[in-house]
Amino acid sequence: MVGQTNLFDDVLKPEERFVIVVQSLENLHDQLIKRTLREYSSLKHDQMENLYEHLKSLFLEEPFAENQSAFAITVYTNLDYAADQVYAHVKRHRGKNEWTHTAK
Secondary structure (H helix, E strand, O other): OOOOOOOOHHHOOOOOOEEEEEEEEEEEOOEEEEEEEEEEEEEOHHHHHHHHHHHHHHHHHOOOOOOEEEEEEEEEEHHHHHHHHHHHHHHHHOOOOOOOOOOO
16 A cells, blocks of 8 residues: 555544545646545544545545546645635735635
């Protein structure tokens, strides 16, 4: 089995909620692209652990698509995921002088 696991249980709060994101890593015109395949949000700790184990098993057997080199399964806390999305949004729109609006 090839992969990376980060152990972080000792720093999590018992009531913490999680998001699991499954992405495909693909080579598109000589650039590495991450394409989101699935996103599972607001998981309790036991749900996150069970789903993570299931997804690991599932994607070990899943064949790669053309130009694909890997699958990435990332576990975020809800707070970390929200911060990551804000960072990505700011990075995409840096230097623009217009406000952007999103639905709430």
